[in-house]
Amino acid sequence: MKLNPLNATLVAAGVLAMGAAGAFSLKPWGQDEAKASTPPAVVAMATPAAAATTPAAATAPIAPVPAQGMVPNYRAIFAQAGPAVVGVTVSGTHKLSQEEQQMQQRLPPGIENDPFFQFFRGLPHMQPRGRGGVPEQPFRGQGSGFIISSDGLILTNAHVVRDAKEVTVKLSDRREFSAKVLGADLATDVAVLRINAKDLPTVRLGNPKQLQVGDPVMAIGSPFGFEQTATQGIVSAKGRSLPEVSTTTGRVSSAVVPFIQTDAAVNPGNSGGPLFDGTGAVVGINAQIYSQSGGYQGLSFAIPIDVALKVKDQIVATGRAQHGRLGVSVQDVTHSLAESFGMPKPDGALISGVARDSAAAKAGLKPGDVITEVNGEPIVRSGALSSTIGMSSPGEKVKLKVWRDRAPIEIEATLGSAEEAKQVAANEEKGNAAGQLGLALRPLSRDERRQIGSEGVLLIENATGAAARAGIERGDVLLAINGKPVTSVEQVRSLMSGKPKSVALLVERDGDQLFVPVNLG
Template structure:
């Protein structure tokens, strides 16, 4: 009898377990009811040979020029299924989503949703369709601000992306493939995620199901507050694969305020080219572990040059905020207002130093910045044959000094990955001006220890670790 009671007890626990788990899951119904009215569908009109996107038609995913879709981070609408309607015909395309941030008609969406559009149409939750004015758009952060002529509109509640924690529930509302007000949910997978070619946005990574048409739609927390704008996915197939990325609302609202007040966006600029610090480089610079952003080049006339930042410095902190990865630095600098003073903690020649400088305004376009009697010289210790730098390369690659690697033989140079054509501009913290100077510095290198070597390879500056035997 006792054994029967125990068995019944276990059975009750087993039967109740799903109910307990179900009760622990969040209920999104009230959130969706409150937030949905402020979410809109956005379509555009433009001249194009492939002008109509629709969820009904031939579902073959290709790139903008018909090429096969590679394994990359994608802006959603570029791979929407498309139907040919004949050349130069105007037709509305359902490209993405947006959300209302003020009752007098201001709307946030993605830059890539409205890029190159002749007209932008907004469809509200009550089925009204209104033409929108593009107040401004910022390609670097992929944020656009629109306005429609309407009043007393429902608005979203704005939260703070800085308060997001990995593992918390989030929810997206948008128009994937044109299906308005579709709701998907998931969790925050990571925060401040850096993506390739997206240096000024610390993305929120989630596993929320995001598909073409969700672009520009809001990402909510459980309090019903917008914490991000859904922007990109990582995919091999063109559809959702569990890796979605959103622009933090703190970044988006800063951009929106600037677009509204001045029509353009200003962001801080340091004027350096940086690279990651790996284990070997960390050892060569006297760091206990790989960390920081290594300054590979200081652009001429930049705030970094005026403030005394040097090539070979490893930036460890900016205004007290740690720089663990090189990708941490650009968004930190970008959020500083031009003209403000910044304090950088750097590792220089094995010692920690503080550098103060005034942050500049980012230019619209990236800035790029001999002794003929010298003969090639062989440095047997490193296995290199180097020669004076040709004047034409100085102008082409904006190099003031250095020596050209002509041959790479067995030795430390080969082990470090040097190749013919590399230009050596700095060795062990010393700037290289001539072949003779390079020989002198190379001969004095400590044995069995990594030292930093700065090179320019096909115009791109790079630090590598060189270790002599």
């Protein structure tokens, strides 16, 4: 048994990838079953006062919209808000990843001449092989968005417009405008567009903090290109923390977003569209679905509108959004861990690692500490810490309530910048062969080791690059490198410091041990 929290696929809600000649999924030749389930869709806090700075809709409602908690008048909500929902079409090119290039190289010989293949050649992974390979791939796609100011300010998803050279916005009255991307934040998957137009209809913005599980919601967007499509459901959960997701133009991180989970039908093409509450106010941006088929299966996720508005304010002011960083690796607190720490209940974010020279290290935080509050706000799950810190600003001081040595203490930390951390990581990777290995590792707790029945200490949380190409999988446990047992990340760095051209990794997977040769070239 290995630790793998998601067995299905998290995909974007999504840009409908159309390539040059199609819009529906085709299982790529040579791709394994798990990866073949990925669809062609592009696979991702403002205070009430801040929200009020955005002009509200001037369109009069067709019929009274009931207060939250009553049966919504969906007809009235659509009539009032529908004109402010737009379609977003994009085109451009993106650089093929090594995995995508390898996928093309595994196509059967002569398949480019097959008429069936040629019909679908515009789809992802279906580009023909060229001389010397295909470094870039053209794409076309379609998503959704909504107007938040009458002078042409629009919100959508970052993955909708990522790498796009041309962005076109289509209004509900069929008018089309070329849009300028003011900025896109991959950490939250929020993008801000501007079109040159006046007196546009706008949506009314709500407060997602007032949403409760069971409240009715409604989504409007362009699933599979069907414009102005409305679906409805309920809030299934709040504060969901999701891993980063793959897209046809890269990866989108989601750790800082406390997603709203709903069962409203959302499909490829809905990405960037609004999620309304029962009063007709926008409370979220539809962004991702959890699916084993590539289409809607009852699990949809939206970015809370207060998160999006805070990002929007930064993008409009500076062209980009910044996020705070504490510099810790965290996990949830289980009942058994809470008992061993002497905690009254299993709440908080347990620190399993502290980054060197980070805000956490400077503040004196250490592995084994449990953060239970940030600025007086309770931290129940580890994901709440990621979103709270991520939506704070670099340089901001935060007061942490920490459980240490069977008693609570208070620690103040000055947050660093997530951008600075990425640069440091990139520099370390350039000068360290461990970066070439492509492993993200974290120590397993004693409870986790007992749970999976492993004597190993290092869990592989993500495998990219050389390790992924060799067959290393997320959830494997790393036991040894070139026959030398490893029990810490520092040992791995030390063994890789010689920059070997190849290594043999001993990993444990589903109770079995196997050696995997990794060519670092």
